[in-house]
Each structure stands twice: as structure tokens, then as C-alpha cells.
Amino acid sequence: MTDAKTRRYWRGVGIALLAAVSWGIMSPLVKLLDAAGISLMSAMTVRALLTAAVMGPWLLCTRGKAVFSQPRRVMRYYLLSGVLTVVCAGCGYLMSLAYLSVAEAMIIHYSFPLVTLAGSLWVTREAPTKLQLLAAALIIAGVFAGLGGGSRFAGLSLPGVLWGALAVAGSSGQTLIARRAALGGVQDQASLLFFSHLFGGLLVFAGKSVFLGWADLSLLTPYLSLLLVLQALCGSLIGYGLFYVSLKYIPAGVASLLCTLEMVVAVVLTAVMLGQTPTLHETAGCAIIIAAIVCAAVKPREA
Numbered sequence: 001m002t003d004a005k006t007r008r009y010w011r012g013v014g015i016a017l018l019a020a021v022s023w024g025i026m027s028p029l030v031k032l033l034d035a036a037g038i039s040l041m042s043a044m045t046v047r048a049l050l051t052a053a054v055m056g057p058w059l060l061c062t063r064g065k066a067v068f069s070q071p072r073r074v075m076r077y078y079l080l081s082g083v084l085t086v087v088c089a090g091c092g093y094l095m096s097l098a099y100l101s102v103a104e105a106m107i108i109h110y111s112f113p114l115v116t117l118a119g120s121l122w123v124t125r126e127a128p129t130k131l132q133l134l135a136a137a138l139i140i141a142g143v144f145a146g147l148g149g150g151s152r153f154a155g156l157s158l159p160g161v162l163w164g165a166l167a168v169a170g171s172s173g174q175t176l177i178a179r180r181a182a183l184g185g186v187q188d189q190a191s192l193l194f195f196s197h198l199f200g201g202l203l204v205f206a207g208k209s210v211f212l213g214w215a216d217l218s219l220l221t222p223y224l225s226l227l228l229v230l231q232a233l234c235g236s237l238i239g240y241g242l243f244y245v246s247l248k249y250i251p252a253g254v255a256s257l258l259c260t261l262e263m264v265v266a267v268v269l270t271a272v273m274l275g276q277t278p279t280l281h282e283t284a285g286c287a288i289i290i291a292a293i294v295c296a297a298v299k300p301r302e303a
Contacts, residue, residue, distance in 0.1 A: 012249025016258040017293075019242035024265025026235040028273045029227050036224055039216040040094045041208045047232040048086045048201025054237055055194035067191055077181065078195035081174055085240065086200025088170025092163050099160025108164035110143050110263065113256035115172040123176040126251045135257045135295035142288030143263075145281060172256070178244055179252035189244040197236055257296035260289055 033043055059067045070078070096105045114136050120126045128136075178192065208214070220228070246255050264286045271277050 008249045012246045012255070013258060015242050016246035016250065016255045017261055019239050019246060020259040020261035021265050022234045022239040022242065023259070023262040025269060026231045026239065027262070027266035028270045029231040029234070031270070031274065033224060033227055033231065037216060037219045038224060038228070039208070039212065041091070041204065041212060042214065042216055043228060043231055044086065044090045044094065045201055045204050045208060046228050047090075047236040048197040048204060050229065050232040051236040051240075052194055052198035052201060055190060055197070059190060059194055063190075067188075070191070070195075075195070077177070078192060079199045081177065081192060081196035082198070082200030082203065084170045084174035084177070085196050087203055089167050089174065090170075090200075091204060092165075092167030092170055096160050096164035096167060099157035099163065105160070105164055108161065109167055109171075110139060110260060112168045112171040112175075113139060113253065113260060115168055116175050116256040117253040119172055119176045120179075120251060120253045123180055123252075126179075126253065128253050129298075131295045131298050132253055132257060135292040138288055138292035138295065139257065139260050142285045142292060145285040145288055175247070175252045175256055179247045179255070189241070189248070192244055193237075193241050197240075254296055258293055261293055264289055 030040065030043055034040055093105065093109055096108065100108075117128045117132065117136055120128065181192075243255065243259065246258075250258075267286055
């Protein structure tokens with residue numbers, strides 16, 4: 001039994017790390033779209049609705065029509081997941097970039113594993129281990145080092161900080177409620193992926209239609225359209241799909257810590273794809289974060 005539990009744990013670790021790699025691939029793709037004048041809200045809408053468009057027919061073929069007739073309690077959970085995942089986490093982070101630099105927004109966003117660890121005590125009753133607490137501290141140190149110290153924290157925009165805090169709340173909240181549902185045996189990861197992105201995508205679509213419009217899509221070329229689809233696959237369909245599955249096997253706090261590998265992957269790929277060589281500070285920060293991931297991945301001893 002112990003061997004079986006160990007295998008399940010390491011399977012969850014591997015799946016969470018794959019999710020982080022997928023999210024890391026997305027980041028330079030989104031930067032290319034932004035540089036070409038494509039609204040990141042358009043990218044978010046495409047990500048969410050494309051995920052729903054792929055998962056819907058797959059669910060119909062594999063589960064039948066019954067999967068779309070969920071109890072109201074379950075549908076409320078999926079709606080909440082859509083708000084947390086797409087609206088709060090996705091749009092909150094993008095809006096923080098309107099007021100903050102990428103580096104400033106990043107340091108706020110990567111506080112979400114700490115919030116998740118703290119929330120695990122209350123939501124899932126899973127206390128973090130000493131190594132997981134050490135990993136959380138190392139992540140903060142790694143991001144801080146990657147920014148070159150505290151010189152960039154002076155004069156942070158309050159609206160930017162508030163939008164960033166909304167993204168942190170969304171990421172942590174969704175991780176915790178998804179883990180709680182998985183522990184209770186009531187979560188279907190495929191249905192969660194479909195309904196959360198359907199509801200969240202429709203909300204973002206409605207908001208962008210009213211407040212921003214869709215003129216940016218006139219700039220799309222075949223190349224940019226390909227980037228738009230690829231970032232959707234990496235950012236939501238593959239990334240969140242793997243992340244939700246990992247929560248069947250490992251605690252929410254561990255999954256959140258492991259997914260900070262996204263930062264390392266994004267830095268490396270940005271250097272390769274965009275020619276932006278990481279600085280010594282950024283390299284040191286990534287090394288510290290890798291050490292944090294190792295600490296987070298260690299399986300707790302059973303009592």
C-alpha cells in the first residue's frame with residue numbers, strides 16, 4: 001500500500017511539473033502576440049473558449065449527454081471555478097500589467113503558493129511540511145533575487161497591486177477548491193476543465209465586447225493565428241488540464257509550489273525565442289527556484 005501511495009505521489013509531482021512547463025511555453029508566445037498589437041484579453045478569450053470547444057465534443061463522445069446535465073450544486077462549483085481561473089487569475093494578472101512592469105507583477109503573482117499553503121490549513125486541512133515551508137521561502141527569495149533586490153519595489157501603483165492581488169486570490173482559490181473536490185471524490189477533471197473555461201470565457205467575451213471591442217483581431221495573420229492557438233493549448237487545455245489531474249495525487253500547496261517551474265521555463269524560452277538573454281540576477285533567481293521545487297517535491301513521511 002505504501003508503494004502504491006508513493007507511486008501516486010510521484011505521478012502527481014510529474015504531472016504538476018508538466019503543467020508548469022506548458023504554462024512556461026505560453027509566456028513568450030503571449031509576448032509575441034502583445035508586440036504585434038493583439039489584445040491579451042483576446043488571447044484569454046480564445047484560450048478559454050477554444051478549451052471549451054475541444055473538451056465539449058470529447059465529453060459528448062466519451063461520457064454521453066448526461067455529463068451536461070449536472071446538479072445545480074456542481075454547476076455552481078464549475079461557475080465559481082470559471083470566475084476564479086479565467087476572470088480573477090487570468091484577467092487580474094493581465095490588468096496588473098497595465099499598471100506594473102512584468103517584474104513587479106511577477107513578484108506579486110508568485111506569492112500565490114504561500115497563500116495556497118496558508119489556505120490549505122483551513123480549506124483542505126492539509127498542513128504544510130517544514131520542507132514545503134522552506135520551499136515557499138526559497139521561492140520568495142528566488143523571485144526577489146531575479147528582480148535584482150528591492151530597488152524596483154519603490155513607487156508601486158496601488159491599482160496594479162490590487163489587480164495582482166486579485167490574480168493571486170484567483171489562483172490560490174481555484175487550487176484549493178479543486179483539491180478539496182478531488183479529496184471528496186466528487187471532481188471530474190475533464191468536466192471541470194470544460195465548464196470552468198466555458199463559463200469564464202463567456203464572461204470575459206461579454207466584458208471585452210462591451211468595454212474594448214474586437215478591432216485588434218483585424219491584425220491577425222496566419223502566423224499570429226497559429227501563435228494564438230498554441231498559447232491557448234499551452235495555457236489552458238494542456239496546462240490547466242494537467243494541473244487539475246495532479247490535484248488527484250498531491251496536496252494543493254505542493255502543486256502550487258511545483259508550478260513555479262513555469263518562471264524558469266519562461267525565462268529560458270524567452271531568451272531562445274526573443275533573444276532576451278537572462279541577467280545574472282535572473283539566472284540566480286531561477287537556480288533558487290529550482291532548489292525550492294526540489295524541496296516541495298519531497299514526499300512527506302507517513303505517521
